[in-house]
Amino acid sequence: MTLTARTPHSDVDLFSDETLHDPYPTYRRLRDQGGAVVLDTLGAWALPRYHSVRHALGDWETFSASGVALNDTVAPMLVGTVLATDPPAHGALRSVLSDRLGPRAVRPLEQDIATRADALVDGLLEKGSFDAVTDLATEFPFSVVFDLIGLPDEARPHMLRWADATFTVLGPMNTRAAQGLASLGEMFEWLATLGPEDLKEGSMGRAIFQAADDGRIRHESCIPLLSAYAAAGLDTTINTIANAVHLFATHPDQWDLVRADPGLVPSALNEVLRYESPVQVFGRRTTRAAETEDGITIEAGAQVLVLYGSGNRDERHYPEPDRFDVTRNPSDHLSFGYGTHACAGQALARIEAQSIIRALAKRARRIHIGRPTRHLNNTVRGLATLPVIGFEV
Template structure:
């Protein structure tokens, strides 16, 4: 390991910093392009340019040794789509390329729009709702479960399993250790099923069909199912919950969206930038190198802090800590960048855009109806509850 020039004792995974990480992120950005964190034994890369550099160069910054922060989970996930480099990564990602193509996603837009309007219509009649429990944790899971083809009896376990996956990737703390039984339960189920247990014509069934054709190893099929399930739900759930929270606390921004529906794509990008649903993954340096002059040693692990990069005033200007739906945030990094950029981001955008459109049709104003409760997770950021009252359009 290289000589550490800027060590820090900061604990990014404390309850305090998980509740509000942005002051700590700013302090790290101001300290150096990369800061060694003694508590977790790796570098924190926090500035936009540095994060984009790491994500964009898999040959120097490898995912093949795991993208988490503990040896147990990193070892267990090696060779998965998250924890692999080319050529294996390209083979695994290619399995769902057809299912996630723009044409395939567009074919689902009508159905998803109908579901969004139906859900919002049911919620506005009561004059208020919990934007997490009745909206964010209802809309994406129902769509993803159908898309991947999960049997009905396992669907109630999908949300706990997804949350457990992201907690298990963290450092060895209480959240990580408490997630391990959930991870064991998830893997016990997924390694016990056959492709025929998933709905015919679904994305999940396509994974097992690819294994039967010899495109991928049969051992890779369960791992692909786990990766796409967790990524497709928790990130979208948290983004939708954050959107309602931001629109309730910034009513003028919701007014702007309702007045000009062409702002919906920009508004969702700004939600992703301002409250990135995934805060961190890691990479390992494959050689001695430097990030903007900070030396990194071969074998060093680096935390790639998406959420910090998306608040970096060096890139987004002095207003980086302001929520503005008219901002061009199309280059935000919440969905990653480069080789491991989120394969399903087009699908996530379609879900969110449909829901924004439905809410804009029926809801004139969101108003907080109590104190939101933050849901603490090692790798993803979201809310546990968000009570709101609404004024009908």
């Protein structure tokens, strides 16, 4: 990497506990420096602005997904996964997932998911106090996604730890990533023992093996695809639901707007996702030199950090980005990514999160919470605990 006097650079550690607790002031400083900033501690480039994030995600030929992990230990383990594969090979892997996760495929699930959300929220209201992370935000996607993938029940006790590890190991090889490696290894080892007969009849997991039998993908791709389903669908949705409860409890005026007009729920969810991006960062590797809108050149072969969470708070794109406003409807937010690798599960995630918001809005005029604690992970942002101490109905 050749730095000139004009190259913006920063000695900030984006993965320190302190920054992970509240990355937004750091993001703002990076955005003010430029569309691309060298992180001295990693010898890599960060893309902090909305435009630079979206541009990189839209140009897979220059910003290759082979660099999705920010360390060299995990990168080889991801070869063959949908997340780390560029077109054209990406297309076949992705189409197997889209068959079952596309908007048309998940629409028939909507009613059942809404009924489950109503039942879960009714039970919690009856209890009066509970933990919104464990009892609501985790319980819900876990039951929905686990059943859809059709994984055997023996994985239930391990799945959350494995999913959390899958995200944290994508960061730089710090203590958090090093600790996650053991869990990741365990997950892949267990997945490798599975055959089609282990996955429930008619499930999304079984369909992956069917696609291999039909010659659409290679048999070696089945386990990496299963891992994509199993990990990607949990922490992301869990954090979204917990963030939603937190934001609505702390912004009662915004909650009043949602309750007064349930038609606002899709817009409100977009705002929750923009305000607290569940995935804060993934990587890319440049295949050739690239230039940002503000004229900064990133060399070929560079590791790049795509800062979704910073792009979503870019004042150059969203006026008053630190204000939580459910009427804003930022449908172009970056939290599901953009372009080739844009989230394959976003239709399902929207149904899950919107069902919970609707179920709460129908029943709770106010949500009263205690002090939340944060869960630190290298790439996803969310809470460890969020005590709900009461409702007003």
